[in-house]
Amino acid sequence: MFDYETLRVIWWAFLVLLICGFTVMDGFDLGIGMLLPFLGKSDDERRVMLNTIGPTWEGNQTWLITLGGISFGAWPLVYATVFSGLYLGLLVLLFGLFLRPVGFDYRSKLPDPRWRSAWDWALFAGGLVPAVVLSLAVGNIIQGLPFQLDSDLRSLYSGGFWDLFNPFALLCVVVGVAMCCMHGAAFLRFRTQAMLAERAQRAILWSSLVFIGAFILAGAWVAYGLDGYRITSTIDTGAVVNPLAKTVEKSTGLWLDNYREYPALVLAPLLSIAGAGLVILLSAKRYAGTAFIMSSLVIIGVLLTAGGSMFPFLIPSTLLPSSSLTVWDASASRFTLQLLFFATVIMMPVVMAYTAWVYRVMRGKVTVEDIQKNQNVMY
Amino acid sequence: MIANEVVELSRLQFALTALYHFLFVPLTLGLSFLLAIMESVYVMTDKPIYKDMTRFWGKLFGINFAMGVTTGITLEFQFGTNWAYYSHYVGDIFGLPLAIEGMMAFFLESTFVGLFFFGWDRLSQVQHLLTTWLLALGTSLSALWILIANGWMQYPVGAEFNYETMRMELTSFADLFFNPVAQVKFVHTVAAGYTTGSMFVLGISAWYLLQDRDVAFARRSFRIASGFGLAAVLSVIVLGDESGYTVGEVQKVKLAAIEAEWETEPPPASFTLFGFPNEEAMRTDYAVKFPWVMGMIATRSVDEPVLGLKAILNTNRERIKSGMVAYENLQLIRKDKSNAPAKALFEAHKADLGYGLLLKRYAPNVTNATVQEIEAATRHSVPRVAPIFWSFRIMVLCGVLMLFIFAAAFYFNARRTAHKQHWLLRLAFYGIPLPWIAAELGWVVAEYGRQPWSIAEILPTHLSSSSLSAGQLYLSLAGFGIFYTVLLVIELFLMIKYVRLGPSSLHTGRYHFEQEGMSHV
Numbered sequence: 043m044f045d046y047e048t049l050r051v052i053w054w055a056f057l058v059l060l061i062c063g064f065t066v067m068d069g070f071d072l073g074i075g076m077l078l079p080f081l082g083k084s085d086d087e088r089r090v091m092l093n094t095i096g097p098t099w100e101g102n103q104t105w106l107i108t109l110g111g112i113s114f115g116a117w118p119l120v121y122a123t124v125f126s127g128l129y130l131g132l133l134v135l136l137f138g139l140f141l142r143p144v145g146f147d148y149r150s151k152l153p154d155p156r157w158r159s160a161w162d163w164a165l166f167a168g169g170l171v172p173a174v175v176l177s178l179a180v181g182n183i184i185q186g187l188p189f190q191l192d193s194d195l196r197s198l199y200s201g202g203f204w205d206l207f208n209p210f211a212l213l214c215v216v217v218g219v220a221m222c223c224m225h226g227a228a229f230l231r232f233r234t235q236a237m238l239a240e241r242a243q244r245a246i247l248w249s250s251l252v253f254i255g256a257f258i259l260a261g262a263w264v265a266y267g268l269d270g271y272r273i274t275s276t277i278d279t280g281a282v283v284n285p286l287a288k289t290v291e292k293s294t295g296l297w298l299d300n301y302r303e304y305p306a307l308v309l310a311p312l313l314s315i316a317g318a319g320l321v322i323l324l325s326a327k328r329y330a331g332t333a334f335i336m337s338s339l340v341i342i343g344v345l346l347t348a349g350g351s352m353f354p355f356l357i358p359s360t361l362l363p364s365s366s367l368t369v370w371d372a373s374a375s376r377f378t379l380q381l382l383f384f385a386t387v388i389m390m391p392v393v394m395a396y397t398a399w400v401y402r403v404m405r406g407k408v409t410v411e412d413i414q415k416n417q418n419v420m421y
Numbered sequence: 422m423i424a425n426e427v428v429e430l431s432r433l434q435f436a437l438t439a440l441y442h443f444l445f446v447p448l449t450l451g452l453s454f455l456l457a458i459m460e461s462v463y464v465m466t467d468k469p470i471y472k473d474m475t476r477f478w479g480k481l482f483g484i485n486f487a488m489g490v491t492t493g494i495t496l497e498f499q500f501g502t503n504w505a506y507y508s509h510y511v512g513d514i515f516g517l518p519l520a521i522e523g524m525m526a527f528f529l530e531s532t533f534v535g536l537f538f539f540g541w542d543r544l545s546q547v548q549h550l551l552t553t554w555l556l557a558l559g560t561s562l563s564a565l566w567i568l569i570a571n572g573w574m575q576y577p578v579g580a581e582f583n584y585e586t587m588r589m590e591l592t593s594f595a596d597l598f599f600n601p602v603a604q605v606k607f608v609h610t611v612a613a614g615y616t617t618g619s620m621f622v623l624g625i626s627a628w629y630l631l632q633d634r635d636v637a638f639a640r641r642s643f644r645i646a647s648g649f650g651l652a653a654v655l656s657v658i659v660l661g662d663e664s665g666y667t668v669g670e671v672q673k674v675k676l677a678a679i680e681a682e683w684e685t686e687p688p689p690a691s692f693t694l695f696g697f698p699n700e701e702a703m704r705t706d707y708a709v710k711f712p713w714v715m716g717m718i719a720t721r722s723v724d725e726p727v728l729g730l731k732a733i734l735n736t737n738r739e740r741i742k743s744g745m746v747a748y749e750n751l752q753l754i755r756k757d758k759s760n761a762p763a764k765a766l767f768e769a770h771k772a773d774l775g776y777g778l779l780l781k782r783y784a785p786n787v788t789n790a791t792v793q794e795i796e797a798a799t800r801h802s803v804p805r806v807a808p809i810f811w812s813f814r815i816m817v818l819c820g821v822l823m824l825f826i827f828a829a830a831f832y833f834n835a836r837r838t839a840h841k842q843h844w845l846l847r848l849a850f851y852g853i854p855l856p857w858i859a860a861e862l863g864w865v866v867a868e869y870g871r872q873p874w875s876i877a878e879i880l881p882t883h884l885s886s887s888s889l890s891a892g893q894l895y896l897s898l899a900g901f902g903i904f905y906t907v908l909l910v911i912e913l914f915l916m917i918k919y920v921r922l923g924p925s926s927l928h929t930g931r932y933h934f935e936q937e938g939m940s941h942v
Contacts (some may be wrong), residue, residue, distance in 0.1 A: 097535035108523030118512025125501025128889035
């Protein structure tokens with residue numbers, strides 16, 4: 043039905059969409075986790091915060107799990123290289139994620155304040171750690187990972203864990219953490235009231251400002267200081283997978299290639315910057331729902347900015363740039379991409395439809411009174 | 422060359438995390454269906470006690486489900502983190518069911534689990550019932566897709582090696598989906614899960630009955646668990662996994678190892694009830710045998726032979742030699758695609774390429790392997806027999822014990838005297854660990870029995886791992902060990918606490934500890 047080249051572009055788009063889906067849907071859960079100890083001044087208030095996302099956070103996190111499965115199926119070399127290369131980082135991510143299902147479910151099952159306080163901090167870590175590790179991973183992937191492929195296509199990684207904490211990646215962490223805090227605060231502003239909603243507004247203000255500053259700085263860095271990558275040989279975009287058949291150049295500013303060729307791409311970063319300003323304004327004017335939608339658009343803008351500048355690169359290699367994994371030479375076979383395409387276009391709309399229904403059922407503000415009335419049911 | 426230590430540590434970590442995950446999965450599978458049944462009864466009869474049952478067992482379900490999710494994420498990532506070459510080599514096939522599992526099953530269960538707990542006052546009775554059924558459906562669908570993936574590891578059909586991409590690629594989705602091994606595994610595993618959920622409800626209800634508290638609640642729970650459990654345990658035993666052990670060489674190896682069958686017997690083979698497998702001498706000491714039984718179980722016939730291990734090893738030696746030819750010519754066509762004679766030879770020996778790869782562990786150069794190296798690879802081309810032999814027997818013993826418990830529970834239920842049979846109630850309570858022991862050992866038979874392959878006859882485990890250092894693995898093993906132990910202690914603490922509280926934890930005012938003169942535990 044589709045030729046190999048088209049399928050590869052579709053699967054690049056699906057990958058970006060899935061990452062957007064995960065970050066928009068789970069980003070506010072992570073943000074609320076990070077804000078939990080700071081915005082919730084009493085046990086009841088913290089329970090209000092947790093219960094705004096209590097019924098739905100688990101479905102949201104599934105975007106990440108599915109992202110793992112999809113990258114395995116559609117981009118096996120990417121899955122293999124990133125997951126094994128960032129081994130210890132992934133381990134830390136897992137340990138952070140471990141704290142969430144148990145944290146949500148177990149926290150309010152016992153009344154002991156020490157028990158609850160311990161779980162609150164666990165949920166804080168469960169929000170912070172994934173946000174940090176995932177932003178760190180993105181920051182490093184933009185710069186390229188130190189791996190190469192041998193002739194059997196075995197991926198050999200030669201970087202250390204602490205190398206991940208380089209200045210640009212740390213700046214990306216600031217962007218990611220501020221973005222999730224803004225998103226989480228925007229959701230809280232929408233779903234809570236009184237003092238909590240006021241505090242959420244303050245959190246929106248500072249996190250949006252930090253986000254705007256850090257995002258502009260990161261953009262300037264990519265343009266003027268960071269090495270980008272460019273394929274210098276002709277590449278057959280419909281050929282069988284062989285990531286060793288091309289040559290790649292690595293030099294400062296190349297990540298702007300796509301922006302030079304398609305100037306309209308610049309709308310993505312502009313959307314993010316202007317959008318974050320609008321989030322502040324809208325939520326101050328009490329258009330909390332619109333502010334949350336705007337905050338989601340900010341996230342999509344950020345991811346499109348990165349994805350749009352890297353295309354067709356998926357995982358550049360610093361060690362041997364010609365080993366870089368690109369859209370044209372790291373995909374699954376045409377048959378598998380096609381099957382997975384049909385599976386996705388049939389199933390994801392269904393997923394989104396019932397997710398929307400669940401959100402509709404659980405709509406409305408969560409209040410301290412709700413918590414007190416449903417002590418034994420709510421998280 | 423990958424260090425043996427890294428491979429062994431990666432295997433240990435995979436076994437640890439998979440077995441740990443599998444402490445929670447069977448209960449999720451079974452309990453979600455029991456919840457759906459209980460709630461269906463509630464909707465049909467409108468008796469609030471069935472709603473209380475759904476909510477109380479639902480609380481225990483939630484405590485368990487959280488751990489299942491926690492430990493499941495590890496597994497979704499672990500193929501990439503620890504088995505990167507595997508991920509590249511078979512991702513084109515293996516990744517597909519995993520991706521579909523995420524979209525079709527994980528979203529379903531994790532979206533509706535929230536609504537199950539939070540939706541009681543916001544949904545109509547029927548809507549909530551639908552939610553619970555969708556939750557149960559999601560858990561079983563996830564089992565379906567992961568077992569399709571696993572079935573392919575045991576019996577890889579519908580795929581072909583592509584020398585240009587150096588990996589296996591999918592050729593038929595129907596073959597992958599309707600893989601007979603996957604189908605048998607699915608039925609066996611979900612039925613084992615239903616048995617686990619039933620044993621859990623049966624045993625805990627029995628404990629309440631022994632204490633003479635919340636009797637109406639416990640008797641109803643006991644009744645539902647005994648009926649569903651009896652059906653489930655019968656399916657597990659009748660539709661046993663071993664009926665899938667006749668296709669594909671690795672499955673035959675498992676069957677021979679389960680049976681400690683060294684020589685091929687004339688059909689129908691006898692069943693070794695007991696004995697001590699002696700790996701060195703390749704015989705079973707003090708064997709107690711039953712004629713005919715094994716052949717019937719394994720082949721469902723009286724005239725097909727069950728292959729013995731010695732015969733299998735002889736075949737493997739020949740296939741390793743043939744695999745060397747495939748490997749040699751693969752290197753030639755990788756260098757020069759137009760080398761027609763090499764391509765012809767490769768095609769002729771392609772089916773044995775995996776056997777050639779077995780040599781990588783023993784020979785510096787596969788193409789010039791010595792006789793000793795070929796012998797070493799042959800000897801290790803099947804797993805050790807004793808762990809499989811014993812795991813299988815203990816698993817079956819657990820199954821038979823459970824069959825007895827469920828049958829007795831069902832019988833006395835029908836006579837309405839189950840709550841008076843204290844011996845049975847005690848047996849049901851102390852029998853709670855049985856399904857877990859059986860499930861864990863079932864995993865050992867299926868997955869240890871697959872060694873030395875990660876993908877049967879195609880990719881040796883030894884080649885599958887990531888290029889990691891032993892230090893990284895010690896670190897991750899220690900991390901998992903600590904995290905999982907702490908979480909398990911917390912989970913058990915909470916579970917036992919809520920089991921002791923019983924339905925009083927719902928605060929409806931109707932149950933034991935809420936009556937006058939009763940204090941909380």
